[in-house]
Amino acid sequence: MKRKxxxxxxxxxxxxxxxxxxxxxxxNSSANPSNSEYTSKSLWKEDEVxxxxxxxxxxxxETEIKKVSGIPYWDYATTLESYDESFLMVPIVExxxxxxxxxxxxxGTKVYFYYTNYKNHLDFFQNLxxxxxxxxxxxxxxxxxxxxxxxxxRTFYSVWMPNNEGNYNxxxxxxxxxxxxxxxxxxxxxxxxxxxxxxxxxxxxxxxxSGGGYGYPGGGGNNPEPPKVDPCQKAxxxxxxxxxxxKNSASQxxxxxxxxxxxxxxxxxxxxxxxxxxxxxxxxxxKEGTSSSVSPPIDQLSNPNSVFATAHSHAGxxxxxxxxxxxxxxxxxxxxxxxxxxxxxxxxxxxxxxxALVINDRALAADFLNQYPRSQNYDTVxxxxxxxxxxxxxxxxxxxxxxxxxxxxxxxxxxxxxxxxMAHILEKLNSGVSIAKADVTGNLKTINASIQTxxxxxxxxxxxxxxxxxx
Amino acid sequence: MKSxxxxxxxxxxxxICSSKAQTTTDYINFYNxxxxxxxxxxxxxxxxxxQPFSIFYNELRNRNINLVGLVYDTKIKPSTKYxxxxxxxxxxxMISIASKNxxxxxxxxxxxxxxxxxxxxxAIEQNDSRWNTSLIQLFSNLKIENIKFIGINGYExxxxxxx
Numbered sequence: 001m002k003r004k005x006x007x008x009x010x011x012x013x014x015x016x017x018x019x020x021x022x023x024x025x026x027x028n029s030s031a032n033p034s035n036s037e038y039t040s041k042s043l044w045k046e047d048e049v050x051x052x053x054x055x056x057x058x059x060x061x062e063t064e065i066k067k068v069s070g071i072p073y074w075d076y077a078t079t080l081e082s083y084d085e086s087f088l089m090v091p092i093v094e095x096x097x098x099x100x101x102x103x104x105x106x107x108g109t110k111v112y113f114y115y116t117n118y119k120n121h122l123d124f125f126q127n128l129x130x131x132x133x134x135x136x137x138x139x140x141x142x143x144x145x146x147x148x149x150x151x152x153x154r155t156f157y158s159v160w161m162p163n164n165e166g167n168y169n170x171x172x173x174x175x176x177x178x179x180x181x182x183x184x185x186x187x188x189x190x191x192x193x194x195x196x197x198x199x200x201x202x203x204x205x206x207x208x209x210s211g212g213g214y215g216y217p218g219g220g221g222n223n224p225e226p227p228k229v230d231p232c233q234k235a236x237x238x239x240x241x242x243x244x245x246x247k248n249s250a251s252q253x254x255x256x257x258x259x260x261x262x263x264x265x266x267x268x269x270x271x272x273x274x275x276x277x278x279x280x281x282x283x284x285x286x287k288e289g290t291s292s293s294v295s296p297p298i299d300q301l302s303n304p305n306s307v308f309a310t311a312h313s314h315a316g317x318x319x320x321x322x323x324x325x326x327x328x329x330x331x332x333x334x335x336x337x338x339x340x341x342x343x344x345x346x347x348x349x350x351x352x353x354x355x356a357l358v359i360n361d362r363a364l365a366a367d368f369l370n371q372y373p374r375s376q377n378y379d380t381v382x383x384x385x386x387x388x389x390x391x392x393x394x395x396x397x398x399x400x401x402x403x404x405x406x407x408x409x410x411x412x413x414x415x416x417x418x419x420x421x422m423a424h425i426l427e428k429l430n431s432g433v434s435i436a437k438a439d440v441t442g443n444l445k446t447i448n449a450s451i452q453t454x455x456x457x458x459x460x461x462x463x464x465x466x467x468x469x470x471x
Numbered sequence: 472m473k474s475x476x477x478x479x480x481x482x483x484x485x486x487i488c489s490s491k492a493q494t495t496t497d498y499i500n501f502y503n504x505x506x507x508x509x510x511x512x513x514x515x516x517x518x519x520x521x522q523p524f525s526i527f528y529n530e531l532r533n534r535n536i537n538l539v540g541l542v543y544d545t546k547i548k549p550s551t552k553y554x555x556x557x558x559x560x561x562x563x564x565m566i567s568i569a570s571k572n573x574x575x576x577x578x579x580x581x582x583x584x585x586x587x588x589x590x591x592x593x594a595i596e597q598n599d600s601r602w603n604t605s606l607i608q609l610f611s612n613l614k615i616e617n618i619k620f621i622g623i624n625g626y627e628x629x630x631x632x633x634x
Contacts (some may be wrong), residue, residue: 118495118572292547317549324548346549384548387580388621388631396557396578397570399542403600404563417542451567463567 038074043134047079051088054104054111057214065113065214070094072102076129085216091125098126110213124180131159231427232470235434235446238360239470242341242436243444245273245281245309246354254283255311259345260352262286262313270296270312274303275338282306291315292383293324298336307336311343319346319353320416321435323391324383326426329357329433330369348416354438355419358446364432372429391425398424401451401465408452408466413437415447420467423449439469446470498561498568502626505560506577508534509623513634516618524581525611527618536560538602543587543595544580553587554616555580558602575622575631582616 038055040046055074058065070092077090085106092100092115101121104111128134158179245251255271262269269286276282284300289312296310310332312325321344329342340359345352359365377389385392398421402409409415415437423435427450436444448468512530519527531538539562544555558579559566569576591609598606620634 119499292549314549317551320549322548382545382547387619388633390631393576393622394570396542397566397576400540400557400559400566400600401563403542403595404540405599418548451570463564 040077041075042078043128044078044081045083046077047083047085047088050079050085050106051077051090053085053217054088057111057216058113061214068092068100068115070099073125073129076125089121089125091122091129093129096130098122098129101125106216107213109216111216112213120180127159127178127180134159231434231448232446235358235360235436235470238340238358239434239436239444239446242309242343242356242358245341246343246356246438246444247442248281250281250283254285255343256354258286259311259313259343263319263345263347263352264316265313266315267291268294268312268315270294270310272296272298272301272307273309273311273341274298274301274306275308276302276306298332305336306338307332308338309341309343310339311345314344314346317346318348318416318418319344319355319437320419321355321357321422322383322418323378323385323395326357326422326433327369327374327378329359330365331374333359333362333365334369348414354442354444356436356438356444358434358436358444359432360434361432364430366432368429368431368433394425394428395421398449398451398465401463402449402467405462405464406467408464409468411445411447411467411469413439413445413447413469415467419447420449420465423447423467424451424465437469493564493568495568495572498565498572498574499626501561501565502569502574502577505536506623506626508536509560509577509579509620510634513620513623516620516634519615520617521584522615523611524583524613524615525607527581527615528607528611540600540602541595541606542600543592546582553592554585555582556587556610569626574626575624575628576626577620577622580619580621582618584614584616587613 038048038052040048040051051074055072055077058072071094072090073093074090077088079086079088087105088103090102090104091098092102099122100115100117102113102115104113106112246256251273255273258271259269268289268291270289271286272284274282282301284297287294287297287300289295292315294312296312298304298307298310301307310328321342325342325344329339332339340362342357344355344357346355347353372391377386377391378384379386385395399417402417402420409420419435419437425431426433426435427448434446436446438444446469448466448470450466451463452466454462454464511534519530528538537560538558540559542557542559543553544557545552546554558581560577566576568574588609591606594606594609622631623634624630624632
């Protein structure tokens with residue numbers, strides 16, 4: 001009897017061990033996705049060619065690349081709707097928790113590995129991997145909230161969260177959907193856990209060999225590196241045209257000379273520029289406003305709908321356009337089909353100066369205004385960005401950062417901090433608008449302002465404002 | 472010799488520590504430390520109106536709120552008369568982290584009754600927007616017209632109400 005019981009217990013033990021082994025194998029196979037097999041468990045269509053190629057490179061160079069503990073869950077890698085072998089993100093998991101995200105962009109024939117730990121990225125993958133019930137929501141493509149003119153893609157999905165444990169009647173029981181999203185912007189490389197090179201690019205394990213990065217098979221095949229948006233190239237034609245208008249003899253006489261003579265006046269003056277029936281530039285007589293505003297007399301043009309520019313003087317103040325000037329240009333652009341320039345005259349240290357806001361992409365500019373409307377971002381009292389608003393935040397951040405360190409200004413020009421901050425938000429938010437200042441020769445030159453992550457000679461990593469002007 | 476070795480070791484440790492990049496987590500910790508202290512002042516902020524800046528500054532110090540930097544501004548644009556300062560409680564790198572993550576960052580905007588003297592503007596420029604003891608003296612007698620607390624409703628809050 002006793003022997004039978006022992007035998008039964010042994011059988012039970014053997015069965016338990018077998019069962020445990022099966023379960024363990026299953027767990028291992030799903031929880032150890034860094035092996036050479038890849039089966040997409042993503043909710044979206046992925047660029048599997050890129051994922052497989054990057055995975056192969058990673059496995060070959062893991063000891064060099066790996067900078068954090070945890071395992072890459074390649075099955076959950078996502079290329080976030082890019083299919084040109086250019087970018088992926090893969091979650092790094094340790095003890096069932098997503099602890100960081102490995103991002104792998106391709107630049108030409110090389111791929112670069114860097115680790116980030118954005119909270120929203122971690123939440124996104126944590127729930128994507130470990131939540132049982134999920135549904136995909138439409139992807140949102142945004143032309144705003146970008147850096148350096150790159151478009152961002154926001155990918156959404158929802159996870160069913162039961163209010164009571166065990167109640168998994170998806171969508172119908174006692175519970176709710178939680179929505180998670182992730183944004184892909186190539187410039188969001190600020191939480192790098194590895195080294196950052198002299199160009200502000202995070203090397204994060206990607207690059208001690210061959211000047212950084214790892215060779216990508218085929219160099220991206222038929223998919224070369226996506227072209228970078230050059231802010232100077234983007235603004236070149238519109239800025240050339242804005243300069244041509246500024247240098248036009250009629251403009252020099254009726255706009256430039258007139259407004260330069262008003263910059264020390266107690267009030268602002270404004271003119272409107274349109275196209276006359278004979279095709280020549282038509283410029284209104286100057287209209288006097290108050291000490292801090294003027295509405296250029298567009299209605300005095302023979303055909304107000306032909307207006308393509310306004311110009312005004314600041315009363316004894318710098319020429320840097322205010323937030324109000326920016327909104328006025330954008331709103332007039334919506335009202336008038338040809339509107340594209342706003343010239344602003346001012347005085348700095350006793351010398352006249354000219355700034356200009358120039359529309360370089362009407363569709364982007366309309367999107368920008370739609371996303372950051374005057375009603376939410378403008379203060380009618382200060383004539384500037386409303387304190388605490390979206391635009392105020394970015395504007396003031398740049399003013400502060402440039403005050404901290406202005407050594408990144410390689411333009412050779414002395415710009416008003418407000419103009420630099422304006423250039424920063426226009427560029428960062430892909431506004432379709434450029435800001436320029438006339439140089440000593442009187443030519444308008446686009447101002448570029450952005451924030452770069454740099455490594456100082458002593459090894460410290462800093463966020464540095466960089467300012468330049470286009471040729 | 473031993474002393475030099477110790478000093479070198481200490482300096483090396485300092486360099487290694489200071490080389491650590493500030494992260495989003497650092498920013499969130501900073502925000503969650505400073506903002507509750509700022510919030511505790513908002514109900515009584517009007518008591519500082521018409522008073523010299525030094526009294527408000529002492530209140531900040533009493534609550535262990537450290538100023539790190541500042542920028543000056545005009546009441547209205549365009550103008551060359553500066554009446555406003557924005558006080559910051561972290562350095563530029565932290566502000567960049569906030570900006571890149573679309574986080575709110577806390578600042579106090581103080582409008583002074585009188586124009587900020589050019590001597591103070593020059594001092595701010597010379598100090599690269601960093602707060603220091605010489606600025607405390609320069610600002611001490613300027614009378615406050617109003618105080619606004621910005622970005623203190625949560626680092627991810629969509630509530631942009633000014634307190």
